[in-house]
Amino acid sequence: xxxxxxxxxxxxxxxASTVSSMGSRxxxxxxxxxxxxxxGSPADMGLVVGxxxxxxxxxxxxxxxxxxRLGLRATAITADTVSTITTAVIAASPRIGLxxxxxxVAISGMIRGVGDRTKHVLLRPAAETAGVPIARxxxxxxxxxxxxxxxxxxxxxxxxFWFGAQGAVWVDSVSxxxxxxxxxxxxxxxxxxxxxxxxxxxxxxxxxxxxxxxxSDRLLLSMLAMVFFANMVNQATTTxxxxxxxxxxxxxxxxxxxxxxxxxxxxxVGNLVFTALAVKLTRYVVFAVCLAISxxxxxxxxxxxxxxxxxxxxxxxxxxxxxxxxxxxxxxxxGRVPSDLQTRVFGLVAAVAxxxxxxxxxxAGWSVSGFGLTAPILVGGVVYLAATLLPLLRYRGMxxxxxxxxxxxxxxxxxxx
Numbered sequence: 001x002x003x004x005x006x007x008x009x010x011x012x013x014x015x016a017s018t019v020s021s022m023g024s025r026x027x028x029x030x031x032x033x034x035x036x037x038x039x040g041s042p043a044d045m046g047l048v049v050g051x052x053x054x055x056x057x058x059x060x061x062x063x064x065x066x067x068x069r070l071g072l073r074a075t076a077i078t079a080d081t082v083s084t085i086t087t088a089v090i091a092a093s094p095r096i097g098l099x100x101x102x103x104x105v106a107i108s109g110m111i112r113g114v115g116d117r118t119k120h121v122l123l124r125p126a127a128e129t130a131g132v133p134i135a136r137x138x139x140x141x142x143x144x145x146x147x148x149x150x151x152x153x154x155x156x157x158x159x160x161f162w163f164g165a166q167g168a169v170w171v172d173s174v175s176x177x178x179x180x181x182x183x184x185x186x187x188x189x190x191x192x193x194x195x196x197x198x199x200x201x202x203x204x205x206x207x208x209x210x211x212x213x214x215x216s217d218r219l220l221l222s223m224l225a226m227v228f229f230a231n232m233v234n235q236a237t238t239t240x241x242x243x244x245x246x247x248x249x250x251x252x253x254x255x256x257x258x259x260x261x262x263x264x265x266x267x268x269v270g271n272l273v274f275t276a277l278a279v280k281l282t283r284y285v286v287f288a289v290c291l292a293i294s295x296x297x298x299x300x301x302x303x304x305x306x307x308x309x310x311x312x313x314x315x316x317x318x319x320x321x322x323x324x325x326x327x328x329x330x331x332x333x334x335g336r337v338p339s340d341l342q343t344r345v346f347g348l349v350a351a352v353a354x355x356x357x358x359x360x361x362x363x364a365g366w367s368v369s370g371f372g373l374t375a376p377i378l379v380g381g382v383v384y385l386a387a388t389l390l391p392l393l394r395y396r397g398m399x400x401x402x403x404x405x406x407x408x409x410x411x412x413x414x415x416x417x
Contacts, residue, residue, distance in 0.1 A: 010126040010137070012186035016179040017119050018144040020080060023175025024112075025152025026159060026168055027087065031105065034090070034165035039098055051102045052109040053358070057351045059113030064347035065206035072118040072343065073187060079115025080180035083108045087173035091166045117350065121342045122187070124334045136275055138330035142323065143271025150264040210344025217336060222391045223287065223329055224352055229387035230291055230325075231356030233380045236364030237295070241302060241377050248373060249306050262312045263298075266319025274324050285392065287328040292388040294322035299381030303374050 032045040067075040086104040090096060127137040159168035201209065214220060238260065246255050301314045329349075337345045367376035 007130040007132075009187055010123075010130040010132065012182050013119065013122055013126050014141060014144060016076075016080075016182040016187070017141065018148055019175050019182070020083075020179035021145050021148035022152045022155075023087075023172035025148050026156035026175075027172040029153050029156030030160055030165045030168035030172070031090065031101065033160055034096075034169065035098065035101060037165060038096065038101075044098055047098075048101060048105055050358075052105045053354070055106045055110035056113040057354055059110045060117055060347040060351045060354075062207070063110070063114035064117055064210070064343045065201070065203050067114050067118050068206065068340070068343050072122055073183065075118045076115050076122070076187075077180050077183045079111045079118070080176045080183065082111045083115075084173050084176040084180065086111075087169055087176060091169040091173055094166075096166075113347075113350075117343055117347045120330070120346055123330075124339070124342075126187075134334050135327060135331040138327035138334075139271055139275040139323075142326040142330070143268060143275060146264060146267040146271055146323070150261065150268055154261075206344065210341055210348055213337060213341045214345050214348050219284075220332065220336060220349075223284075223332065224349055226288065226291055226388050226391055227325070227329065227353045228356045230295055230384060231353055232360035232363070233299070233356075233384040233387075234295055235357040235360035236376075236380055237299060237302075239361050240364035240368060241299070241373070241380070244368065244373050245302050245311075245377075250308060255308060258308075259311060259315055262315040263319040263322070266316040266321075267323045268319075270320035270323025271327075273320075274327060284328075286324055287332075288388055288392045290321040290324040290328075292385055294318045294325060295388070296381045296385040299377050299384060303377035303381065 032048055035041075035044050035048050070078070086108040090101060090104050093100060123137055123141060124134055127134045156168055156171075159171060163170075214224075242259055246259070295318065298311070298315050298318045301311055305311060333342070333346060333349065364376060364380075367379070
């Protein structure tokens with residue numbers, strides 16, 4: 001038990017992140033519902049999503065150099081504290097209007113765009129202090145996040161039923177407060193990545209340094225392009241294809257939550273398996289193949305089957321495969337990006353990856369309006385498969401050698417031109 005204190009920081013970091021993620025999933029359900037019952041407008045629900053995601057993505061890029069100056073731990077605590085206040089304002093205002101909601105979710109989204117990146121970067125020093133391989137830690141981190149999704153959204157629905165939408169938002173506020181408290185008391189100041197002592201860079205130079213680092217690494221750019229296309233098609237599947245398939249084929253909204261829950265359940269089970277096998281697998285080939293399996297099969301089955309049981313089974317297996325993707329990308333980022341640039345590079349990676357979400361939703365809506373449901377679903381499956389498997393041809397040598405033999409190629413720095 002002598003190593004217990006060394007693992008306390010890692011456990012505290014994972015706990016704080018999970019607590020705030022759980023509350024956020026409740027808000028994903030509760031705040032749009034609050035907007036709907038307040039304004040009666042589905043379009044206003046879309047405005048709230050945009051008001052959250054646009055500042056989140058912008059801050060992930062432009063706020064990270066400031067986080068490096070302030071300190072990662074201090075930024076994480078500040079982000080959770082500000083989010084506590086913004087969500088409390090929403091929860092505590094009985095006659096709240098749409099402008100106030102938009103302002104609060106925009107502030108919260110902006111501050112979380114920076115705070116989430118700092119928590120991610122802090123994982124590596126916490127893992128090193130605890131003596132746990134970073135691949136295993138990223139698998140645990142992703143598994144806890146998937147678990148928060150699996151549990152948080154249904155709980156959000158129950159809380160709305162019991163206490164109303166604003167009562168449910170209180171849970172999010174309390175979760176951010178708890179996360180800030182855990183960070184302040186249990187994640188020590190020594191948890192920051194070790195960096196050489198040097199004067200702070202000017203803001204624009206710091207921003208450019210992160211962009212240059214990512215732009216020079218062809219392997220990371222290849223993985224990021226794959227994730228962008230995967231997120232684009234996955235968002236189209238979740239927000240357009242699956243709801244329309246459920247409406248057209250099953251004529252019952254009850255199946256919608258079941259299908260989405262099957263994917264999340266598969267991801268949670270897969271994380272348990274991947275956590276055990278993370279240090280034994282060949283990273284790049286597992287990343288590419290699992291990413292392909294996580295999306296294309298469920299699109300093909302949606303486009304060719306009317307059997308709910310088949311769709312649920314394939315969706316569960318897709319979730320199982322998806323569980324390997326984020327941990328491998330995370331471990332590769334930690335290994336290939338210098339510690340003093342990680343906050344900025346991680347922010348750029350998140351912004352590019354998440355940019356696929358709005359693109360996918362828009363393209364899906366337009367394509368279904370013009371060509372019906374089946375053709376866009378099948379085309380989406382083909383695009384997903386091509387975008388995730390074609391890059392294997394370029395890195396096929398790396399993908400065929402065990403991870404422990406080729407670890408240096410995945411961790412020591414950018415691929416040479």
